[in-house]
Amino acid sequence: MTCSGCEGKLRKLLQSLRLISNIKTSLVLAQAEFDFHGVDIANLIKNIERKTGFTCTRATQAGDVLDIIVGGNAQALATKQNLPLGVTDLAVLDRNLVRVSYDPRIVGARDLLSNPFFPSAKLAPIAAPSTIASGRAHVRATCLMTLLSVLLIVPVLILAWAPLPKHDILYQTVSLVLATIIQVVIAGPFYPRAFNALVFLGTVEMDLLVVLSTTTAYAYSVVAYAYLVAGRPLLTGEFFETSSLLVTLIMVGRSVSAFARQRAVESISIESLQTPTALLVGKESGQVQEIDARLLQYHDIFRVLPDMPVVTDGVVTAGQSEVDESLITGESVLVAKSAGVSVIAGSINHSGTLTVRLTRLPGENTINTIGTMVDEAQSGNSRTQGIADRFAGYFVPFILLIAVLVFAIWAAVGKTARHQSATVACINAMTYAISALIVSCPCAVGLAVPMVVLIVGGVGAKNGLIFKSAEAIENARNISHVVFDKTGTLTQGKLSVDSEEYFVKDSDSLKPMILGLTINSKHPVSCAIASHLKLLDVLPLQVEDFVVVPGSGIEAICNGNFVRAGNLDWLGVSESTMLEIDTSLGLTRFCVSIDGAVVALFGLRDILRPDAIDVVNLLKKRSIDISIVSGDTKEAVHSVAKQLGILGSRVRFRYSPGDKQAYVKETLARKNSVVLFCGDGTNDAAALAQASIGLHMNEGTDIAQSAADAVLMRPSLSGIVVLIDLSKAFYRRVAFNFAWAFTYNLFAILLAAGALPHARIPPQFAGLGEIVSVLPVIAIAMQLRWVKF
Template sequence: MSSDAVKATDPEKALSGKEHVILAISGMTCTGCETKLQRTLTTVASVSRLKTSLVLARAEFEVDLSSGSVDDVIKHIQRTTEFKCERITNIGSVLDLLVSGNPVDCVKGEWPLGVTEVTAVDKNVIHVAFDAKVIGARDVIDKGWGETPPKLAPLRADPSLEAGSKHVRHVGYMTLLSIILTIPVLVLSWAPLPKREIAYSSACLALATLVQVFIAGPFYPTALKSLIFSRMVEMDLLIVLSTSAAYIFSVVSFGYLVAGQPLPTGEFFETSTLLVTLIMVGRYVGALARQKAVESISVRSLQTSTATLVEAGTETEIDSRLLQYGDVFKVAPDSRIPTDGTVISGSSEVDESMLTGESSPVEKHAKSTVIAGSINGSGTLVVRLTRLPGDNSISTIAGMVDQAKLSKPKIQDIADRVASYFVPVVVGLTIVTFAIWVAVGVAVRKQSGSDATTEAITYAITVLIVSCPCAIGLAVPMVIVIASGVAAERGIIFKSADSIEVAYKTSHVVFDKTGTLTWGKLTVATEEYLQDDVDLTKARLLGLIGSIKHPVAAAVSASLKERGVSGLATSDVKTLAGKGVEGTSRGLVLCAGNSRWLKLSGNERVKSVLSRGHTAFCFTVDGSPAAVFGLTDSLRPDALSTVEKLQSEGIAVHIVSGDDEGAVNSIASQLRIPLENVRSRASPADKQSYIQDLLATPIPARSQFFHRKPTQPVVMFVGDGTNDAVALAQATVGVHMNEGTDVAQSAADVVLMRPSLAGVLGVVAVSRMSIRRIAFNFVWSFVYNLFAVLLAAGAFVRARIPPEFAGLGELVSVLPVIAAAVLMRWARI
């Protein structure tokens, strides 16, 4: 099948006319670069839903194919910004294959059935995307490529990390070259050598020219394109102005020396060369630190590269990328599990802490689920694959974490606004500094005009280069990136940066009961049948609820199945959120659910169940009561400690549940939650209304003063079921309790991979820690730039920064910001 045929047979893409694009961007160094990228892309009519990240060096957007192609967008970026772009495909089923001939022939030739796209990556590598439900990874290699099938290409690193590594290496090489060229200039300028001024100055001129052309040269087109295409005055322009001023002044001074009329100041080629070198050192260290920080919290690094395939009793070690649906693989002791699956034989204990935050090993046996990236214990497991390596828990969690990193909290807007004014303000201060020192030199120090101008130039150059907006630009995103990764390692997945920004201000936490505060593993404590034929009643009930996943229905269903009951065929089964389930069997209407929906709250047998604090589950046949069950549940072991900790921090705790009043009040009593903060028999709409009321009630001034709470309440809702979706969306921060395998279905702001309520405390703790680090970064950026500019401008007459050392400013300003973020990895949460 050719690429044209695929386009013709892809109606969904043809109808939508949009394509989702992820680009790894190489060459971004500061917040100005990110702003420039945003402005460049927003001018492209076909681009929408744009997200960018300086720290991740990534852009994500949609392209309207009716207005332009993806290639056109990439070419526009590279033409107007000097950035290098590489498209990332890390979602779905893809392979990189080595071909023996021309890769273009594979792109234009016939593709195996199930292959959806083939692109040439290198002179002998093709990138293949395929539908894994139609064709497996091993079959992609073996079928339909002609006489010589391709081979699996070596594993590439995470494309985002790989692009970042390339950028770091390039900056490193350029920095090393700059150092090699600068050292001789420093020796010739500063060492006590014999007087051969013209010879030494000529050598310095040659070396300084090489530095200016090859090392500082790339700054020129970047600065000019930014000014022309994006209408931005950015950091690179400051570098261009300052280094050019120092270099040109030195060249002019060298001309006077050759003419036999040396200037009093002489040349200072060492200033321009050392300036460029120190700037490059600062950029290299900053880029390296950012890259290492991102690598340290990369969830995708948990994916193991090999798997032991079991086929017809034979074991074969293969690349994990070649696993396909239907495969069975073996997990040896003390090895990492390659992908999600279900154990079919063997038993062991598995360490899932890296993905779920669960510190204790989890026992696994036949029919247990295992998670990719977790580490097997001393036993051997044979597992049937349920999710491919490209679409397993690791890739799903990594995708969610990346979305949080790409999203920007509101506080980022302040940083971006400050950074956008930064460079123009510095240019203005430079002009003022130059004018003041010329005036001081002529009027106060009685210097000649040339001497005063020369000295003023040194002050102006220093002011231009010592100030650095990078610290302001990195203050927020660096913290968000590290916080998202650190939280993910502890089983807390933030799906947006906004939730990190506001969670620390939480004033109310509202819990669902079943499956959240309790285990959700209900057991039948009492049961009573109200019709003569008990066996028929049981069969009808099981036929109705046998496939229902709700904890109450599942508990009753399991109890009936354990006693050998077989369900009667039931049709038109419908689940009604917050009520129950209904269907028909042999012309009879069957309903099962809560007593209020079935209008049985006044029934004596139902009252008896409720009076014991049990959850009542009722069954009716054609409106007549047929059975009443009383179910009990147990609290999670950390529920009380979590509630007490929240209350000790001045956070009001509430329970809103669809369960019966007796069961809900019993749990509230055990957790010492005031009954005025408890609502039972709440439908999804009732839960939404309760949260809306909390959001509309301002926090009293006394509470605001003593606990530093905002006037506007911040409500966190914690739930686990689909009936909690409305409440999760309504709350300021929605937290979803998850069992750790299927995280993609949650619509909450935060997902707790570990089924532990301590994660709620972790959400608040991560948010609080992040805001403190961001505040530190802002304060440091302000203090550094204030004192650096004052020192550079000569405000402290007896102390100043020499112009040749002004390039250290980028290093000094950025490293504390990066360190403040990275140190979160070892903080206690």
């Protein structure tokens, strides 16, 4: 896809097909993403290619994919009836190359290579990600055609412009042959794309302007050549150089534009952080073997030496070290790792050696997930993109109308004012119309938004901020309210038990029961209780019928007893005088009951994030309202609010997930409100989804499960400021791009149409328009890469 017209054509076709839904397209990435509810994907691709003129390949498939080189003819494998267990699809890519789609939970990559089904199998060389590989192929093909066009145009220009001896018929014959090759071979692909869009989709796009202008110039030259051979040369002569140079300069423009866009895409690609090899530890022998990272399987153990990148997500089983996670989270402080702690793919190990148990394969790890989320944000259509698409949709028909008017006006001027013959007047008018057709360029409008979204997404990722939608990028600059969850968001979420009180004589028999209950929950409070009891060497009892009650607590059956643990309101004991603790400490209270009787009370302490006060003060300076909503006690929430200087009227406590959602909805109801909800994902899904922008505070590898619009990969609230500043930078650059596109097209069309005295753009040079219009749009977006946030 080269312009917004191409993207609109593809989207319109996909929307017309019954079995397709959830369509997302990206001009910059030259890809479409959709749900297909049929079975014959190959036939669907052929149908798309026939009606659009595009060359299409399937970018992603269900499960993992492995390219395998096999001995013998790969086509023979495709004809076999029964595929190996776990293999879901097999596609032949070359004479001895197959692409195998498989379920890694059923069969591993090493097991596939050793399967007799694939004779003499070995891994194919590592291929670039599909969007990058297809982009590179497009750039190579476009540049090759451009080079061929340049080689063919040089003799045409020499014969047209050089002071050579008079051999008109010979020179024009050579020019005819070369111009015909250019028109058929170089400009030929424009014809099916333009007419397929017109016939199948009723769409008038940029390719049609190229076809009309170059064909008109070429056809006139052929007619003039025929008159020359017949001995009746036209007064205006032939100008094969016009059509040929026009095609050549259009191809030069598309080559430069494609190259610049490809460099922009690759500059923000996070997939490059994936290390290609891994040190596999033998399960029985313990020996270390270096293997291709694509051959890792579930349950594998791998080793990470000092100064080596972590190959994929996992949990440390042995060793101690410090790891630099800045390439993934943007956090420059080294993070200590030891047994039981998770490590993230792409992070760099420093001092020690770590032995890690794999939890995610390279094809589904944090690097891959971030890359997918960034691509999804680029494929989403924001309101601004919708405006650009509508404008581009009217642009080409409008230019056709302008060209017709230009032709009519200049023909009339030539005939009446300049007293030219009808033939000469029409030919002169045709040159102005051709210039107007070609010099106009909707590409700058089409790229104005997606190119900036692309770079903003990449810059955000490098700063530990992952956008999941283009709407979040667009809307964040208008944030008027920020609503915070408390635990794990404003505070570090690493609670510690400050006090504990048991209301039974034999507390030692009670602790294993409490540990058995809390060890099954991932809530920060439960995790803190469980960690505390483990330090006391308590062993957990087995529980049954474990249930999490969001925003309230947990319950289960243990030794035939009904055990519940959670906040005091849920347990119905908030008014009990026996459960009082020093409220001035702002502790979080956690109560345990057995068969309805209170048996234990814990007081837990949490501390603010180091940058919480600075971030809240900065948001206040920007006239942004701050609120806290939490399921914690009044004392604990107000203690945090007091430290941050947040008014008590903006504080809500004992709020369930539904209450949080209702509060966000109520805030949104105020005039011109844009609400950011920031939570750690625990019990916050409804509020994250309800807010204008949901921001998930993440401190691990599970970044794709949240209902949020954006994810903070590092434990720092400063990401909120980065979010707002990036959105403002996005808006400024999009506004510039729109202004530039309008200014360029206005003056270019006026110059091409001859509306300005003593100045015009000749038709043969009008093809430079794409370079002049598109490069500033790409440059202003790329400049964001060097801005500090």
